[in-house]
Amino acid sequence: MTPIDAYLEDLARQGGIRIEYGRIRDGRDGESYVDRKITRLRPGMNARLHRCVLAHELGHHALGHAPTRFGPVHAKQERAAEEWGALRLISIDDYRHVEEIHTGHLGAMSLDLGVMRSTLEAFQRVLLRLGDTVYVQPKMGAGMFAHREDVA
Template sequence: MTTPIDEHLLDLAHQGGIRVEYSRIRDGRDGESHVDQNLIRLRPGMNARLHRCVLAHELGHHALGHTPTRFGPVHAKQERAAEEWGALRLISIADYRHVEEIHAGHLGAMAVDLGVMRSTLEAFQCVLLRLGDTVYVRPKMGAGMFTHREEIA
């Protein structure tokens, strides 16, 4: 069963001219991006939450224009950036706030309710900065430099 967010991700791929194929992937990975070929390969048979998160992650590689590298620090930075890009497309601050409150911060329960993998939720948390009664999304240095600000009680 596809959800509106799944349809949105596939629409993003279509709009970007990115083909999504399902086939066995070397090294047993769940997905891979070929930015130069406008292609994403996904492992068939993944459960819905994993499929959604892997597709969002791989779309992140395309959106960010990543060139594959085996240089460890650059590869790690690309993977982190793609995971955060995907997380920001899958989780809204309002939904996060709601599930954090009802599950008292329990990551596993929060991830299930949000329909994402725990690793995606953790990536989302990495782009948040909580200062006092305010949460900032993607904060940067300087006044007013953030994607979103949410007041919390």
């Protein structure tokens, strides 16, 4: 078990979320029952996929998502959970390093980071590049970002 895997399990433990393994409907890799504090994962996933699915499902819990069949709301919840998980799995320093050595090649970067390509893409969605500065989780207004990195 890697330190990041232990970190995810600790997040689940702190949130009182029980992680179960078993068959999941519709062939998905994971599902969460936020109201019951349960996350179910498909057994037999490789380490990178397991890590990313668990982080995504914990995102549903952290964001308090209620299941919905309304397409636009469901898509927004899925995107938010994926971004939440990506921010737990990838640090800006690690991202900067692998982006530089792999000149932006997403497949190579995701392998080095130990995440799925979709998780890396979610991380990139929360970045805003303005000139020689990258902002993590930018919002409207001065000083409204989680982190700022000068890249020039």
